[in-house]
């Protein structure tokens with residue numbers, strides 16, 4: 001049934017995550033992209049993406065994050081950057097750095113690119129290349145150098161997990177050498193390939209305990225030069241992470257095939273009916289679609305969230321996690337210590353193997369050319 | 370936190386952009402991690418922060434446009450914006 005009731009809580013979105021493609025030259029086993037990747041033939045065309053960017057700005061979007069897969073695999077990236085920047089959006093490129101030559105970057109910056117978010121898989125080439133499944137590390141160092149030379153702000157993003165968590169000190173040092181303005185040390189969220197590899201990726205309690213004082217000290221020491229954002233593994237927390245600052249409240253995601261998602265991982269919620277930009281306009285989807293209204297506001301909240309004082313902070317947690325672990329996307333996030341399903345998480349933690357199993361690398365058959 | 374000097378020339382920090390948003394009918398400050406909505410006074414000051422004009426000059430220019438602009442208020446606004454990592458000066 002379509003929910004068309006007036007939704008007084010819906011404000012215009014501030015940001016759009018545009019997943020231009022799922023194609024990627026890397027094979028990160030933690031990748032949050034779905035197991036069923038959108039193929040090249042099913043990607044939106046250049047004109048369709050240009051139209052989506054226009055509709056997004058019209059709707060109120062001010063930040064456009066160009067991501068994927070690897071956004072540089074799209075040869076029309078320059079015109080998309082131009083369109084978003086010309087409309088007054090803050091344009092952010094989320095990239096593995098492969099294919100980010102000085103020449104290409106100079107062009108993108110001339111067209112209005114404002115910020116680069118570069119992922120790094122490990123502190124040294126050997127570890128990083130093993131996790132990426134290709135020799136990517138050296139390219140990333142070069143890409144970072146190009147970003148610095150053009151003097152635009154750089155965020156380094158590291159996804160933490162069991163195979164690199166012990167490297168936090170060296171990862172911080174690496175980000176400093178790369179000249180990062182910000183460093184995101186984000187523990188793996190278990191969707192897509194990350195979920196498939198959960199038992200191998202789950203950090204141990206000892207790893208978390210060891211990392212905590214290191215990150216705290218570095219955050220303090222680097223306060224004025226490099227902002228550090230540390231996101232701990234939520235399975236180990238008593239409370240869940242806030243879901244998108246509220247479902248359908250600030251951001252939308254457009255998948256490579258034009259599906260519009262309230263959260264980047266929402267395609268994992270198979271009970272959700274997704275709309276596509278090919279058949280419905282973005283504003284209509286944002287304000288009136290079933291998917292965006294399903295968990296908007298507070299009316300849908302289950303017990304124990306309904307009467308909880310933290311509901312304004314975490315909105316009952318992550319809908320995708322609730323669905324993936326309990327089968328009900330409308331349940332309290334099982335990470336929450338107040339959830340009747342918290343036992344599921346404790347069981348997963350208790351069964352973390354002493355020797356991590358082999359990682360299943362993300363499969364890609366297509367190279368960036 | 371020290372107040373900005375009268376002869377400093379503030380400018381937007383690298384990576385921060387100020388634009389006018391038609392949808393919300395307000396100025397907005399855009400940066401990598403988010404969006405800030407400056408109030409009318411802050412927006413008027415920020416529009417004049419080009420890294421060349423000094424605080425004294427910015428206050429004088431605002432004084433020509435609006436009634437009752439005090440240089441102390443301009444300094445206060447800029448000091449707050451520096452704390453929020455929106456502007457910087459040498």
Ligand SMILES: C[S@@+](CC[C@H](N)C(=O)[O-])C[C@H]1O[C@@H](n2cnc3c(N)ncnc32)[C@H](O)[C@@H]1O
Nearest residue numbers: 030031032068069094095096119157188189194
């Ligand atoms: C899916 S990637 C796409 C862009 C590009 N290929 C890259 O890796 O930077 C988008 C961002 O999400 C991060 N990421 C990927 N999988 C993740 C996961 N399971 N949990 C948290 N962050 C993840 C990446 O590090 C990157 O910063």
Ligand code: SF4
Nearest residue numbers: 024026028031069096
């Ligand atoms: S495989 Fe790695 S580099 Fe490629 S999209 Fe996934 S996280 Fe990004």
Ligand code: SF4
Nearest residue numbers: 305308310311316336
């Ligand atoms: S009960 Fe719900 S609102 Fe309260 S902390 Fe847990 S998830 Fe958040």
